[in-house]
Amino acid sequence: MKTLHESHPSSGANAGRLAVTDHADSWFVTTDPRRLSILFAIVIGLALVAGSFLAVGLVARPLGGPGSLAREDLQSLYTMHGLVLVFLVATPVIPGVFGHAFLPRRFGFDSMVLPRVGLLAFHLLVTAVVLFAIAAVVAPGRAGWTFDVPFAIEQGSGLWLAGLGVLFSCASTVCAGACVVATVAVGGHARRESGTSVFAWAIAIASLLAVVAALTLSAVVAMLLAERAGMSSVFAAGAAADERFASWFWLATHAALGAIVVGALGLVTEVVEGARGEPRSADTVSVACLVALALLSFVGFGIHVPGRDVSPFGAVVASALAIASGVPVAVFLARGWSRLADGTVPLTPALCWVIAFAVCLCAGGIAAAALAILPTATYLDHTTYATGVFHLLFAGALLSAVFAGVYHAWRDWSGSEARAGWARFACFLFVVGALATFGSQLAAGWIGASTRGGPNLASTSSWSLVSALGGVVLGVGLVLTGWNLLQSWIASEGEARG
Amino acid sequence: MMFPSSVPAWFAGDVTSLPQASTFAAGVDRAFEVVTWFAVFLTVVVAGGLILLAIARRDGGTASSPARRVVRWTWIGASLLAGVFFVQGTLVWADLQVVPRGAFPVRVAVGEKGFTYTYPNGHVADELHLPVDRPVKLLFRGDRRPYTFAVPEFRLQVPVAVATDHVAWVQPTLAGEYVARSNARPTATTVELSSIVVVHADPGFDKWYEDVSGPSLSLPPVELGRASYQMRGCTQCHTIDGTKLVGPSFKGFLARTRRTKDGTPVVADDAYIVESIQDPQAKVLEGFEPVMPSFKGRLRDAEIAGLVAFIKSLP
Numbered sequence: 097m098k099t100l101h102e103s104h105p106s107s108g109a110n111a112g113r114l115a116v117t118d119h120a121d122s123w124f125v126t127t128d129p130r131r132l133s134i135l136f137a138i139v140i141g142l143a144l145v146a147g148s149f150l151a152v153g154l155v156a157r158p159l160g161g162p163g164s165l166a167r168e169d170l171q172s173l174y175t176m177h178g179l180v181l182v183f184l185v186a187t188p189v190i191p192g193v194f195g196h197a198f199l200p201r202r203f204g205f206d207s208m209v210l211p212r213v214g215l216l217a218f219h220l221l222v223t224a225v226v227l228f229a230i231a232a233v234v235a236p237g238r239a240g241w242t243f244d245v246p247f248a249i250e251q252g253s254g255l256w257l258a259g260l261g262v263l264f265s266c267a268s269t270v271c272a273g274a275c276v277v278a279t280v281a282v283g284g285h286a287r288r289e290s291g292t293s294v295f296a297w298a299i300a301i302a303s304l305l306a307v308v309a310a311l312t313l314s315a316v317v318a319m320l321l322a323e324r325a326g327m328s329s330v331f332a333a334g335a336a337a338d339e340r341f342a343s344w345f346w347l348a349t350h351a352a353l354g355a356i357v358v359g360a361l362g363l364v365t366e367v368v369e370g371a372r373g374e375p376r377s378a379d380t381v382s383v384a385c386l387v388a389l390a391l392l393s394f395v396g397f398g399i400h401v402p403g404r405d406v407s408p409f410g411a412v413v414a415s416a417l418a419i420a421s422g423v424p425v426a427v428f429l430a431r432g433w434s435r436l437a438d439g440t441v442p443l444t445p446a447l448c449w450v451i452a453f454a455v456c457l458c459a460g461g462i463a464a465a466a467l468a469i470l471p472t473a474t475y476l477d478h479t480t481y482a483t484g485v486f487h488l489l490f491a492g493a494l495l496s497a498v499f500a501g502v503y504h505a506w507r508d509w510s511g512s513e514a515r516a517g518w519a520r521f522a523c524f525l526f527v528v529g530a531l532a533t534f535g536s537q538l539a540a541g542w543i544g545a546s547t548r549g550g551p552n553l554a555s556t557s558s559w560s561l562v563s564a565l566g567g568v569v570l571g572v573g574l575v576l577t578g579w580n581l582l583q584s585w586i587a588s589e590g591e592a593r594g
Numbered sequence: 595m596m597f598p599s600s601v602p603a604w605f606a607g608d609v610t611s612l613p614q615a616s617t618f619a620a621g622v623d624r625a626f627e628v629v630t631w632f633a634v635f636l637t638v639v640v641a642g643g644l645i646l647l648a649i650a651r652r653d654g655g656t657a658s659s660p661a662r663r664v665v666r667w668t669w670i671g672a673s674l675l676a677g678v679f680f681v682q683g684t685l686v687w688a689d690l691q692v693v694p695r696g697a698f699p700v701r702v703a704v705g706e707k708g709f710t711y712t713y714p715n716g717h718v719a720d721e722l723h724l725p726v727d728r729p730v731k732l733l734f735r736g737d738r739r740p741y742t743f744a745v746p747e748f749r750l751q752v753p754v755a756v757a758t759d760h761v762a763w764v765q766p767t768l769a770g771e772y773v774a775r776s777n778a779r780p781t782a783t784t785v786e787l788s789s790i791v792v793v794h795a796d797p798g799f800d801k802w803y804e805d806v807s808g809p810s811l812s813l814p815p816v817e818l819g820r821a822s823y824q825m826r827g828c829t830q831c832h833t834i835d836g837t838k839l840v841g842p843s844f845k846g847f848l849a850r851t852r853r854t855k856d857g858t859p860v861v862a863d864d865a866y867i868v869e870s871i872q873d874p875q876a877k878v879l880e881g882f883e884p885v886m887p888s889f890k891g892r893l894r895d896a897e898i899a900g901l902v903a904f905i906k907s908l909p
Contacts, residue, residue, distance in 0.1 A: 381665055408691055411687075412684060415680065415683065415684070416680050419676045419679050419680050420676055422672060422675075422676055423669070423672040423673050423676055426668050426671070426672035427665055427668045427669055427672065429640075429668075430664045430665050430667075430668035431664075431665055433643075433644075433664065434664045434665070436644075436647060437647060443649070450644075451641060451644045451645060454640045454641065454644055455637055455640065455641045458633065458636045458637040458640045458641075459633050459634075459637045461633075462629060462632055462633035462636060462637075463629065463630070463633050465629050465676075465679050466625070466626055466629045466630075468679075468683075469625050469629070469679050469680070469682070469683030470683045470684060470686075470687035471618065471621065471622045471625065471683055471686040471687045471690060471749070472622055472625050472626050472629075472683065473683075474687075474690075474751055474753070475622055475744075475749050475750065475751050476751075477742070477751060477753060478742055478744075478751070478753075479751075542612075542626065543612050543746055544612075544744060544746030544775075546744075546775070
């Protein structure tokens with residue numbers, strides 16, 4: 097079996113690239129951070145492809161008309177689409193891929209601190225992938241990726257495996273988080289004279305938040321699985337059982353989503369600093385904004401959903417905190433903007449994806465305010481508006497940040513440059529497609545279209561059509577991006593052999 | 595799934611054609627519009643600004659960084675905006691929390707076939723009838739599954755937790771016919787929850803309410819009882835063909851000795867029927883749950899007598 101390994105650093109134009117060898121074992125037990133980042137990238141990339149194919153079925157539903165997809169099949173699609181993209185892509189991508197790719201290089205280390213823990217994180221993620229794949233075949237039922245109670249306790253024969261997959265994904269997050277935090281701590285201490293980068297701060301803060309969220313989520317999913325096995329009755333019995341579960345679940349997942357935004361902000365900052373060619377250490381304002389966003393994510397986003405139903409006072413406090421979280425994000429972006437304005441700004445593919453990130457973050461971030469303003473939040477609950485906000489932030493903004501990071505690291509990974517023209521065009525298609533697809537979900541939600549496979553209103557069919565067409569454009573943008581990267585890697589391999 | 599002939603009208607139609615049919619619809623819309631337009635504005639400014647910046651500086655160059663000023667004004671601007679969002683929303687929401695005195699009460703529950711509405715006169719229907727420009731208090735009864743009650747034209751969505759009652763209110767401002775539905779996940783065995791909502795213009799609601807306030811007392815007792823049985827919601831739980839539902843069937847009910855839940859024997863006679871209508875929890879029969887609401891004060895004496903006569907007349 098052919099595998100990749102580092103070529104000799106002195107091999108001229110191919111310096112730093114990874115070439116093909118015959119040692120499979122050097123691949124799967126490696127603690128080399130660049131190899132691990134590529135391993136994470138491959139697994140997460142495959143999960144992204146699988147999750148996107150699942151989305152094709154959901155997008156095709158309005159085009160197929162009523163009855164084109166049985167409700168049970170539709171709910172299974174929703175469930176697996178969410179599970180795969182949230183727990184196998186959105187959560188692990190920044191610490192797994194970019195933590196390993198950028199942190200050692202930044203600190204001048206040969207490896208991460210706790211490198212075997214990083215390797216363990218990868219293998220735990222692979223286990224989660226396998227469990228999700230089997231769950232998809234067995235059919236996870238209609239509980240959704242949010243494991244809605246009581247459905248998650250009573251239905252879906254494959255939900256067992258999906259729940260176990262989430263546990264393994266959470267364990268992977270904890271390991272990757274520990275690895276990242278330890279590396280930043282040791283690296284920051286070693287370089288305390290010259291300061292730590294915004295990316296290092298961001299990924300450390302995000303990892304801490306993600307570890308707390310993962311532990312909480314693990315506990316609640318484990319209790320859910322125990323309940324399915326008949327070993328407990330915490331959620332299914334008695335009044336307000338669904339709220340009890342939702343409170344824990346949303347506390348954990350909203351904090352995790354906050355961690356993802358913090359990590360993405362750090363990632364695009366790294367790209368911008370790299371584009372300027374003169375990276376500098378983090379300033380107090382940027383770090384303060386990241387810390388504020390992380391805290392507000394936990395106490396604001398986290399208690400928003402359960403807090404709204406607990407008491408009027410709790411609802412008002414949670415709403416204020418959640419809305420306030422927009423302030424540090426705005427200041428962070430303004431700080432980054434002023435840095436960008438102060439010097440050379442080459443419109444590289446990576447920077448195009450940074451612009452895409454900014455567009456999706458602004459559109460999704462401000463639209464998210466409607467989910468924190470109390471009356472609109474109540475009105476829009478369970479509608480596709482919430483889906484649209486979620487998608488703009490975690491399909492639009494996060495994927496843009498990820499591709500910015502991929503293009504930024506591409507030369508180091510592959511030893512070649514991707515075609516800039518195609519990269520810009522693909523990025524443009526992605527942004528247009530994302531705004532059309534997910535913006536339509538906002539509009540349809542406002543006029544009452546329900547999420548989770550509820551009634552498909554005739555009045556929302558126009559928006560469903562726009563959303564479906566936008567999905568096609570977005571998909572073409574993603575395929576073009578993948579093709580562009582793959583093509584440059586194949587060309588690079590050809591040159592290396594020739 | 596066809597493109598309408600007028601594309602601009604089609605593009606704007608879905609959102610703008612959603613009428614504001616309650617007192618707080620305008621407030622909710624205002625909050626939403628502020629958010630939407632600000633999102634559009636900022637997205638365009640940020641995207642345009644970044645692209646222009648990249649084009650202008652692609653060959654290098656320096657500029658004095660206005661970092662401090664930019665950050666200071668972003669702090670101020672973002673905080674003000676967050677404050678506006680919060681205050682605007684909280685004021686509308688506070689209005690939603692306080693049910694006005696004298697609001698017309700309607701009980702909302704979920705049955706096997708969808709929503710059911712019980713009016714103060716005991717009338718039970720699967721359509722929600724509301725008066726225009728008068729506050730209505732909606733008392734939602736918790737089901738064994740979570741559900742929501744949503745009417746987009748009212749900008750109202752009420753989440754109802756498992757086995758937990760919930761109160762909301764609405765004051766319709768626009769007569770017409772709307773659709774209420776549940777946006778929660780449907781179960782494997784239940785249908786989509788939806789029902790018609792009719793908002794009557796004055797004096798249409800009063801006339802409708804009078805019409806459904808009960809059968810004519812001039813009817814013979816058995817006919818009066820049959821009409822009450824059909825109009826007062828008895829059919830939801832009691833059959834007349836021997837089928838057991840939530841409550842016992844009326845067929846062959848009288849003159850039999852039954853046992854209550856605590857094992858006490860009780861004779862199903864006229865007095866027992868009257869007592870069960872007015873105080874249904876007093877003697878709950880074995881095999882049934884104490885879920886029947888009291889009809890004391892909601893049924894006229896003649897109707898109760900008619901029901902007794904109707905039950906007696908059943909074979």
